[in-house]
Amino acid sequence: MMTRRMYYSGLGILLLIVALTLAWLLLNLVVFTTIAASIFFFAVMYFVGRDGWRQTSPANLESRGIYADDSSVPITDPGLRRDYAPMLPFSLGPRTSIPRAKRRAAPPARRPSPALAAAGTKPALGTLSARTVGSGQSGRRARGSGRRSEALRPDASVTFADERREANVDDLFAALDSELIGLAPVKKKVAEIGSLLLVDRARQRFGLSASRPNLHMCFTGSPGTGKTTVALMMADLLHRLGYLEHGQLVHAMRDDLVGEYIGQTAPRTRSVLRRAAGGVLFIDEAYSLYRPGDSRDYGQECIDILMQVMENDRDKLVVILAGYKDRMDVFFESYPGMGSRVAHHLDFAPYETDELLAIGRLMLDRSSYYLSPAALEAFRAYLSLEMTQSQFANARSVRNALEGARLRHAYRLSSEPDRAWTKDDLMRLEPTDILNLD
Numbered sequence: 001m002m003t004r005r006m007y008y009s010g011l012g013i014l015l016l017i018v019a020l021t022l023a024w025l026l027l028n029l030v031v032f033t034t035i036a037a038s039i040f041f042f043a044v045m046y047f048v049g050r051d052g053w054r055q056t057s058p059a060n061l062e063s064r065g066i067y068a069d070d071s072s073v074p075i076t077d078p079g080l081r082r083d084y085a086p087m088l089p090f091s092l093g094p095r096t097s098i099p100r101a102k103r104r105a106a107p108p109a110r111r112p113s114p115a116l117a118a119a120g121t122k123p124a125l126g127t128l129s130a131r132t133v134g135s136g137q138s139g140r141r142a143r144g145s146g147r148r149s150e151a152l153r154p155d156a157s158v159t160f161a162d163e164r165r166e167a168n169v170d171d172l173f174a175a176l177d178s179e180l181i182g183l184a185p186v187k188k189k190v191a192e193i194g195s196l197l198l199v200d201r202a203r204q205r206f207g208l209s210a211s212r213p214n215l216h217m218c219f220t221g222s223p224g225t226g227k228t229t230v231a232l233m234m235a236d237l238l239h240r241l242g243y244l245e246h247g248q249l250v251h252a253m254r255d256d257l258v259g260e261y262i263g264q265t266a267p268r269t270r271s272v273l274r275r276a277a278g279g280v281l282f283i284d285e286a287y288s289l290y291r292p293g294d295s296r297d298y299g300q301e302c303i304d305i306l307m308q309v310m311e312n313d314r315d316k317l318v319v320i321l322a323g324y325k326d327r328m329d330v331f332f333e334s335y336p337g338m339g340s341r342v343a344h345h346l347d348f349a350p351y352e353t354d355e356l357l358a359i360g361r362l363m364l365d366r367s368s369y370y371l372s373p374a375a376l377e378a379f380r381a382y383l384s385l386e387m388t389q390s391q392f393a394n395a396r397s398v399r400n401a402l403e404g405a406r407l408r409h410a411y412r413l414s415s416e417p418d419r420a421w422t423k424d425d426l427m428r429l430e431p432t433d434i435l436n437l438d
Contacts, residue, residue: 020036023035150205151205151207152205152206154206156206160195164198167198167201167240168240169237169240172236172237175233179229180230181359182349183225183226183230183349185346185349186348189344190233190234190237193234193237193344197238197241197243200213212314213343214314215238215343216310216320216321216341217234217318217343217345217346218320218321218322218328218332218345218346219322219346220322220324220328220345221325221347221349221350222324222350222393222394223393223396224393224394224397224398225350225394225395226348226395227284228282228284228322230346231249231280231282231320234280235248235279235280238280238318239279243318244318245278245279245316248276248278249279249280250275250280250282251282252276252281253283253288254285254299256268256272257269258297261298265299265302269302269306270305273309273317276317277313277317278317280317280319281317282320282322283320283321283322284322284323285322286321286322286323286328286331287323289302290302290303290335303338307335307337310338310341311341321338325347351395353380356394356395356398357376357383360398360402363399363402367406368427369402369409370429371434372431374431375429375430378435379401382434383398383401401434405434408432412430412432412433413426
């Protein structure tokens with residue numbers, strides 16, 4: 001073997017010398033120098049890399065006890081996109097022929113702990129969870145519970161109290177009632193959607209199938225009426241009940257979706273859709289996507305892409321459009337195709353004075369403040385006046401007013417540095433903290 005290898009190596013060197021001699025005689029100096037330099041370069045590269053190629057060949061690796069399907073070989077994750085599959089290191093290719101005796105049994109897959117599942121821990125971007133998902137119908141584990149996978153016999157029975165506990169949604173419905181003041185029609189609609197998905201879960205355990213419901217929504221109402229809060233709760237609810245793969249909500253407005261020049265709109269829109277995939281895309285002031293009076297507006301392209309995704313990818317994304325009711329009505333009249341893709345319309349009515357007071361009390365309780373009886377009456381008078389203003393933003397205005405009251409309360413106490421203040425003094429807001437809000 002060694003003699004044959006030396007024979008071929010000597011023959012190759014001889015032919016190379018003959019070729020160089022002919023090139024020297026037949027070609028000019030510049031061309032000959034270029035060819036000779038190229039041959040020298042490739043020869044050096046070959047001798048430098050030869051040992052590395054030999055060491056990483058499948059046969060050499062096998063001789064050292066390394067196999068391409070060995071579970072001990074570390075997996076390299078590209079880390080760019082979570083939908084990329086992990087890949088083996090560059091030097092390891094598919095194994096061609098390995099004796100069965102040398103194959104090592106892979107250790108059993110390790111199940112994620114409930115704590116990791118509850119925290120949404122991932123193998124190594126964003127909210128793309130490792131929880132198992134089928135095409136909108138198979139099981140998923142959400143917050144340590146999730147969809148039941150066992151089938152039931154035809155003569156079995158279920159209770160929806162058990163289904164709610166299994167899906168771990170009781171706390172969500174409790175928060176919906178305790179943290180949102182008023183909004184009775186909205187709460188009822190959320191409860192109806194949750195009940196539909198709970199029934200679907202139970203039906204699947206009996207082997208009953210049904211078409212996937214369309215849950216694209218439109219939230220209409222004035223600013224500060226709880227649209228974003230309900231959207232966040234809805235995203236979490238749909239995730240826990242197995243309708244959505246992930247529980248994230250991506251908030252977007254016109255500037256996030258529509259470009260200023262030709263060619264910008266489609267990439268922007270698709271980028272936002274990719275980030276929202278598996279969750280909820282919440283588009284605030286959706287009626288502003290297209291401006292018919294502007295000939296240089298590119299919102300039409302965004303709307304076309306959205307309608308296509310809302311129809312074809314209903315199993316991967318829920319779109320919630322939000323805005324003032326009258327403007328959203330005009331928007332749907334202009335785009336009947338968009339309106340037909342939205343199955344649920346929820347109207348968030350403006351709050352009454354007593355509801356705004358209750359919201360204010362709830363905000364103060366969370367911060368360990370409270371209004372004295374006189375301050376409560378002063379705050380009621382202030383809200384009654386502010387509600388007549390065009391810029392009033394319901395709960396948002398209540399929050400801003402109370403933050404201003406806390407500033408004045410703090411200034412009032414600190415302006416008497418030598419006075420002793422009690423714990424109750426540090427918690428209680430007085431009328432002077434409210435009346436100075438004008």
